[in-house]
Amino acid sequence: MxxxxxxxxxxxxxxxxxxxxxxxxxxxxxxxxxxxxxxxxxxxxxxxxxxxxxxxxxxxxxxxxxxxxxxxxxxxxxxxxxxxxxxxxxxxxxxxxxxxxxxxxxxxxxxxxxxxxxxxxxxxxxxxxxxxxxxxxxxxxxxxxxxxxxxxxxxxxxxxxxxxxxxxxxxxxxxxxxxxxxxxxxxxxxxxxxxxxxxxxxxxxxxxxxxxxxxxxxxxxxxxxRSGASRVEVLTPDPDAARAVLARIGLVTDAAAAAPVEAAASAGDGDALVTAALSDDRAPGGRAADDPAADQPAAEAVVAALVRDGVRVRGFAIRRTSLEQRFVELTGEGFDVVG
Amino acid sequence: MSSAEASATVGALGAGDAAASEPPVPPAVRRLRRGGMASLFASETATLFRRWRTWAMLASLGLIPILIAIAIRIAGPSGPGRGPAFLDQVAGNGLFVGMTALVVATPLFLPLTIAVVSGDAIAGEASHGTLRYLLIAPAGRLRLLAVKYAVAAVFCLAAALTVIVVGTLIGWALFPIGPVTLLSGGQIPVGEGLLRLLAIGAYVAVSMLGLSAIGLLASTLTVVPVGAMAATAILAVVAQIVGAIPQLEWVHPFLFSDRWFDFDDLLRSPPSWESFGDNALLQAAWIAVFGGLAAWRFATRDILS
CATH class of the missing domain: 3.40.50.300 (P-loop containing nucleotide triphosphate hydrolases)
Incomplete structure (x- = not known):
């Protein structure tokens, strides 16, 4: 059986x-x-x-x-x-x-x-x-x-x-x-x-x-x-300093976020959203046994490093890729009907 | 897949006999006996007769003898040799109403209802989407096909009997009933006359079995039931047209409609069953060919409806 x-x-x-x-x-x-x-x-x-x-x-x-x-x-x-x-x-x-x-x-x-x-x-x-x-x-x-x-x-x-x-x-x-x-x-x-x-x-x-x-x-x-990349989001008025810290502790900051983002949704003036990938993109089912986040710093360590270097952290979040994002990544066409 | 299903179906059919004669029944066989083919046949027959459409068709078939009887009652008997066979005898003996009605219904009206039922057999399920659920029940493809054909055959019998029974009742109500004068000149009492009537009903039902097999094949070729019904009805008419063209005489013995009207042999004394047998043989050949084609087609077809 x-x-x-x-x-x-x-x-x-x-x-x-x-x-x-x-x-x-x-x-x-x-x-x-x-x-x-x-x-x-x-x-x-x-x-x-x-x-x-x-x-x-x-x-x-x-x-x-x-x-x-x-x-x-x-x-x-x-x-x-x-x-x-x-x-x-x-x-x-x-x-x-x-x-x-x-x-x-x-x-x-x-x-x-x-x-x-x-x-x-x-x-x-x-x-x-x-x-x-x-x-x-x-x-x-x-x-x-x-x-x-x-x-x-x-x-x-x-x-x-x-x-x-x-x-x-x-x-x-x-x-x-x-x-x-x-x-x-x-x-x-x-x-x-x-x-x-x-x-x-x-x-x-x-x-x-x-x-x-x-x-x-x-x-x-x-x-x-897990297979989708988790992201670190830091809301700060010091984006350059934040990016430098993140890079030092081994995170890859997003190119897309290199330019300071006017965080319209956030409260502070001049705050920028700095994001970085937390874990590698892995195919599910394949190398699933090893913990994908094992060689990554813990979330609280990231915050501690930022604060230690005088980065004013006004917001911090770990964003998991939503299933929907992952789905769109995989299927490439979202919800459109395939001809 | 087809051969595997065929053997499974044979296994189910044979299971009943095996269980009856040998006490130690293997579990697999016992499991198959539960429900079994009879259960599906009973269920499908009940489904046929729970349809409003089935009753509408039987009711219209029943209208034929009623129409004939009332017309003769009002307008008086027709002269010999005019109108359909037996019509001139109706006024003298009500037992002939059913017979006359069968003669009237056989060329078109009866085949039309048969085409509706047999053409709907598989295509109707496909169009409702119920075919996939019957098959994953699992009904077994060949088993379902056989049951559907058996149900169509039941309708053939029900249709012929409706005409006979309604005809006899209305004939009895409106005309004198008496000993039946046979074609060979002798007379038989009313009771035997009724039996001969039933035999004629059976003859007509058997006559429709070949057409039902054609309808069954048409039904496996499409998911649009109306298409299968129309094709079957058209073939019934075409066969009769071909049968009426003397230049095509060589093909006549092979037409499924060739012996549709040969039931007057049953009105001789003693009754001659030869034409009944010949007709049954002819229909069996059509069933074998078209039933076989339907099975071959249906066993491997992708069910996408």
């Missing part, structure tokens, strides 16, 4: 001339909540479709729950709950009837417990009151919940959730987050794709970032965060 819930090697999908997924090597540890990030059109959904056997890979291999896909499809999929590219239902059937129908398609699901399991799943996503209502009359948020309920009909080892909070109101989003946390607490591996960074930051233990069909970064959330 592998300790990876999902493992791919060189997984590739080509649609005619266009390469949708380009040789990705995913490694999703069991028990993790894996955030699969990427701008729209970066190949997230195609990857998920390949993992679930809906789309055949052009090249490469995929193992899900330790079994080769799509060969082991019939054995693996009953243990996988999924929400793929939005929920979908027969509009002329009630919510409960839709769930019962999908459940009937699962050979491993017992018909005798079907009614109870459908009711429980509906209850878990807060849709019990609308169970008899036609799915066509559901709001987008209700459909999203029904889609989640479908993923919960059976005990699952792996949940693959494609944009699970899409279309939900803030309250619904919070509920889905707490649902996902409760699955993770039960030991279920959750593979959640999203383009919402805040969501991934709050939920996930691991992240993978897709850009234009490639997996450009993968690792734990901490590694991912």
């Amino acid at each position: 592998s300790d990876l819930a999902i493992q791919t090697h060189g997984l590739t999908k080509r649609f005619r001339a266009q390469v949708a997924v380009d040789g990705i090597d995913l490694a999703v540890p069991r028990g993790s909540v894996f955030g699969f990030l990427g701008p729209n059109g970066s190949g997230k959904t195609t990857t998920i479709r390949m993992l679930l056997g809906l789309v055949g890979a052009t090249a490469g291999t995929a193992r899900v729950l330790g079994t080769d896909m799509p060969k082991g499809l019939d054995d693996v999929l009953p243990r996988v709950g999924a929400l793929v590219e939005g929920p979908a239902f027969a509009p002329f059937l009630s919510g409960a009837a839709n769930l019962a129908r999908f459940d009937a398609a699962d050979r491993h699901a017992s018909p005798s417990t079907r009614g109870r399991r459908v009711a429980e799943a509906l209850d878990r996503v807060g849709l019990s009151h609308a169970a008899r209502k036609k799915a066509g009359a559901y709001s987008l948020g209700m459909k999203q919940r029904l889609g989640l309920a479908n993923a919960l009909l059976m005990p699952r080892d792996l949940l693959v959730l494609d944009e699970p909070t899409n279309g939900l109101d803030p309250q619904g989003t919070r509920e889905v987050r707490s649902l996902i946390r409760s699955f993770a607490a039960d030991g279920t591996t959750v593979f959640v794709s999203s383009h919402l960074l805040a969501e991934v930051e709050q939920l996930c233990t691991h992240v993978g970032v897709m850009s234009a069909g490639r997996l450009v970064a993968q690792g734990t959330l901490d590694e991912f965060r």
